[in-house]
Amino acid sequence: MSLMPILKWLRRNFVVIAGLATLAYLILPNVVVMVFSFNKPNGRFNYSWTRFSTDAWKDPCGVADMCGSLSLSLQIAFWATIGATVLGTMIAFALVRYRFRARGAINSLIFLPMAMPEVVMAASLLTLFLNMGAQLGFWTILIAHIMFCLSFVVTAVKARVMSMDPRLEEAARDLYAGPVQTFLRVTLPIASPGIAAGALLAFALSFDDFIITNFNAGSTVTFPMFVWGSAQRGTPVQINVIGTAMFIVAVVVVTAGQFIANRRKNSAKA
């Protein structure tokens, strides 16, 4: 008798409960990473809780080669973001604004890298580099990252450019703005949220990429490759420190971005 109201409540709030359970499943590993950054493990592996310690936080670069790999990953992500964003934005504008030949072929060339298991692209790119006798390292990683980030930037920018009102640019031209001026003062600012979204996505994809990098890096070690290697040799607590710090920085940046966007929206309303 007393179970009925509970069951009814459960049924009414099923979506909320199931949704929050999924959210917990998504967040749980981040919590574990954070908690275990304060661990002092006995052995080489940081998988079971021993005792509380802030040692790793006091000496985040205390592990050989780790911070070097981190800075390499940041550099590659930076240049890959710039490369993919510039090339991808150009393609997106061409696709939305112009008519040209071979549109179908170009569309599938952009879609295919996203519809391909990463390991296939990784293996085939390595075949190319081996055949060309290219030296594997920074440049081959950068080339690979620009390649797989490109399609994602195109998709993000294209969505934004497609939803732009072309009358705004016509209005600018009617007011005697030249093509360059129209582009810089009207088109680019309106497209910028899409470009920013594409760039952020490219940065995240490049920084966190493991599979393609692992194939095409030679003996160069990026941060994800360092983590992969440590899973075999022994995981230093400092990995969790970096993971936690990255998480906090990202949450702060995204929240600040939301806050600024909201304020701008509110001030536009007022």
Next chain:
Amino acid sequence: MTALAEAPAAPTVRKASTRKRLVPYWLLLPGILWLIVFFALPMVYQASTSVQTGSLEKGFQVTWHFQTYWDAFKEYYPQFIRSLLYAGTATLLCLLLGYPLAYLIAFKAGRWRNIVLILVIAPFFTSFLIRTLAWKTILADGGPVVHALATLHILDVTNWLGWTEGSRVLATPMAVVCGLTYNFLPFMILPLYTSLERIDSRLHEAAGDLYATPATTFRKVTFPLSMPGVVSGTLLTFIPASGDYVNAELLGSTDQKMVGNVIQSQFLRVLDYPTAAALSFILMAIVLIMVTVYIRRAGTEDLV
């Protein structure tokens, strides 16, 4: 008079318009060239490698040895089947787990919407390898999760199904599928949310006014309208999951190796390039065929 004045102007106009006509090609050129050289051309090289024979010392020659494909498939078909099975299960789980959360964000979160969205994206910013390693802690032998599963007799069921072994979850199919589901869940949630958010809430009201129960409204209105999200979400989950080797390596044992593991070890450790290239081509063909059939049947063509 006017005709005379206009005549000399014509060539410049034409020159300007040819230049204008070339604009899209200049915009496309660098990016498309990049994709041709570093995406399409490697496929050609890989195709050629897959029909070569030889050895690392003497070098490889194209001998049109298609036997490699058959041999590779014959030797590694369990890994292929496992990959498709694990990736399919993970995709289904992502849909079942992700749909309620996407629905929650789109219709019920109210002013919490942005915060929940940030929480969905935030895990991305910690390297996925570190997060996958965290599952080793969560699913550790004798840990709270395994203990709870054993107490609730869930382990008995999964043992009977062959998903787990004894009192362990780590190094079993369940651990690998759990890791795959976790890693690709945001790729399911975000497209689902985008297509749910576009649904006009008045349609729900209209369904209610026409005496549809909430369940019927969901079945006849909400779910069909969210189909584009379901299609792109399942593709974004299944494709990377089918080629993944990280979860199988970190959370599984040798009995859970997927085809990605084989390609990786053939390419980087065994250095048997023809076999690796053939395997990777078979995987590509299987995925492309499945994706094409799926998109045709689901009837959503404008995914890009």
